[in-house]
Every structure is written in structure tokens, then in C-alpha cells.
Amino acid sequence: MTYTTLHRALGVPAGPVTEQMLHDAVAARVGEAEDLDWKEAVDDGKDSAKEFGKDVAAMANTAGGVIVYGVREDGAGHAAELVGLTNPHPLVQSLRGKAGMVRPFVPALRIHAVPLNPPGHAGDHAIVVEIPRSPDAPHLVPQSKESWGLPRRRGSDTDWLGESDLETAYADRFARRRAADDHLADLAGQLSDRLTQTTRTVWVTVAAACSVPSAADTADAVDPNQEEPSLVQALDLLPNDNQLRDAFDRATVRPRTGLRRAVVSSDNPYNGTSTDCHLELLHDGSFAAAMELGEATYDHLPGTQRSARQGFLEVCIRDLVTVAAVHASRRGADGMLQVQVGIVPTAPTEVGPVGLIHRHPIKGSPELVPNSITLSRVVPATAEAPLADAVSSDTRRQQLTRELALDMVQQFAVPTLRSL
Structure with missing residues (x-):
């Protein structure tokens, strides 16, 4: 979600930048800054692609920001007149193509036209380029046929990173990636005190966060008298065989207030722990949830061995990833949706191995999957996809889910999925 000097x-x-904001910026003579650049027209000259790529990469490498086309500045970087542009849609497409110069x-780069209400403008639209601070920085652009450079913003100007700056920039990128992995692990780890612990209990956990989180302080207050909107919207995207619909009724789908989050439990009343399903939807768009995977009876399993139903595991991953994507989108997060899935036995003692099971099609009883193995520890699976794709494309969301589910079941030496 864009928040800049403007x-x-x-x-x-x-x-998003609106027409009213542009009128007000001209009236207040808002000046260019590290994260704000006024441009009167879209350049279509010989080197325009390299120049646009340089502008985009410079902001992405610094603090993000917006470039606005259709605003004349006064020569000192202050907005002086909202002139607008005519026939903006080919210009938007051209800029999107030029953004491909950045590597x-x-x-989460967005380029879109903002309608302007005539009269008073030479054109009827402005074009806004929204550039997030990028987790993949530093970004390179071509300086010539033989060389590439890494631009950055310094105030309202653009210059190039030097050798020592480059070393720091790549070190920061790797640190951000480690921090993102740690963040997902922390989200999943925080669930442990909220899940019912028994000797045989096994949970699947899903933690998700976007590379561009939303501003947590802009979240609406949690309303326990209304159904949790992200969960309700996600249920509409899921097929009928979804475990979330089985876990909740109209009363339990209502959220409880947590620390900068909404908490949804299948237990009603909720007394701080959940026995079946537990979701935490954080105000910055991140997400953590768990569903219990075990069978009602365990007579077929030796000793302290635990069980995870393969079909149930796959469907739970699909359902929870869908809620995570919808929630991130509703909260205004953006970029790459990063997801981690784990299988967690919660009891602090007597932790036995986990076996993958399914119900025998004839006998109807739970049995270990043929040729599977039991695991004392299941390694978490991670995957990512553009958030916009995960929300708008059933196919892309299914691909993400299948990738995560395969990584989980193949640890048990099971080559294929049963339900997805």
C-alpha cells in the first residue's frame, strides 16, 4: 500500500494516488523527494526505455515511491500545474514494457491511469507509477550496450551505487531473505500455545507473509459481531470438499481480537486454545493457522506414533493458503506471497514419529500409506507466488498449493497426491 512524501x-x-490528491499537490506546491517524481509528459525517445528503467530501479533500490506523469513542475521540483495526458492507455502499456529493462x-510494480475531470486540463488522465521498496533490491538497468548499473535516489536526484554500496546492497538482500524465512517460522511458532496438546495430536501449520506488507496501523478494528471477511471470501473460492467449511459454523467464524490481529477458532466458546482449527489474520497482511490432522482413534498405530491423513493434509493446505492469499490482498499487502507449511506434533513429551495414512477404500479403516515411512521430524515446505496471481488465478493458486503439498507428502516416500 503506497505511502510517500505526497x-x-x-x-x-x-x-492509491487520486485526482484530488493531484489537485491538492499543485495547490500546495508539493516538491519532489526521494520517493516522489513529477513528469509533464511520457518520453518516447530513443533512450526512453533506459531512462524509465533507471527511474524505477532507483526508487526500488531506495525507499520506493511514485512517479506521476501529467504534472508540470516549476523548475525547482515543485508541482505547478496539472496538465494531464491524452490517450493514456497506449502510454501505460508502453511504460509497462519499458519496465522490463529492470533486472x-x-x-508489485503498478502503472495505471488516473482519470481527470475536464475542463481545466489539456489531457483527461494522469499516469501514476507506484514502486514499492523492493525485497529483491538491488536492481540493475543497462547503462550502455556493454555495462549495467545500479541506480538509487538521493533526494530528488538519481545517481549510481559504487562498489562498496553494491556490496552492502547484496548483503542486505540476503539478510532480508533470511529475515523473511525467520518471520514465517516465528508466525508458525507463535501458534503452539494456542493449540490443544495431547499425546497423539498432529497439526498442519500454514504461515504466510507478503514481501510488501501493508501498513498495520491502517487496519479496521476487529468486529466480533461480524463474520471474518477474509475467511468468508475464501470459502466462496473453495470447492465443496473444504475442511474450513466443516470446521466452522456461523458463530465460530466470527473473530476475536488479538494483538494486532483477528483470531478465529473453531471452538465456541474460545478459551485460549483450539482443538480443531485456529487462524490468526494479522493487520499487516501476514497469516498463521493450524488444523488438526489426526484420526479419532489410534488403535492401529503402535506406541506413540502419530498420524496425518494424506487427503486431509492436502485439502487443509489448499484451504489455508487460499485464506492467506485473500487476507493479504484485502489488507493491501503486495509483492510475493511467501508461504511455509509444516506438520507439528504439539505435545511436549512422548513425541513419536508421524506416519502418513489414508482410509482403505474397501475396509473403510485408516491404514498407513503403502511404502510410506514414518518421520520423527517433518521438514517445513516453502514456496511463493505473486500475490495478485494467487488471488485472481485459480490455476496459479492450485499450482502453489500442489507444490507445497507435494513437498510435504514426498517426505514420507509418497510420490503423488490423492486429493488435489
């Missing part, structure tokens, strides 16, 4: 100068919350591509 928003701060006008005293407006994070969000790697900037996730």
Missing part, C-alpha cells in the same frame, strides 16, 4: 505532505492515509523485475 501522502505525508497532504495529510492523507496510505493508498530483476520489481515485484
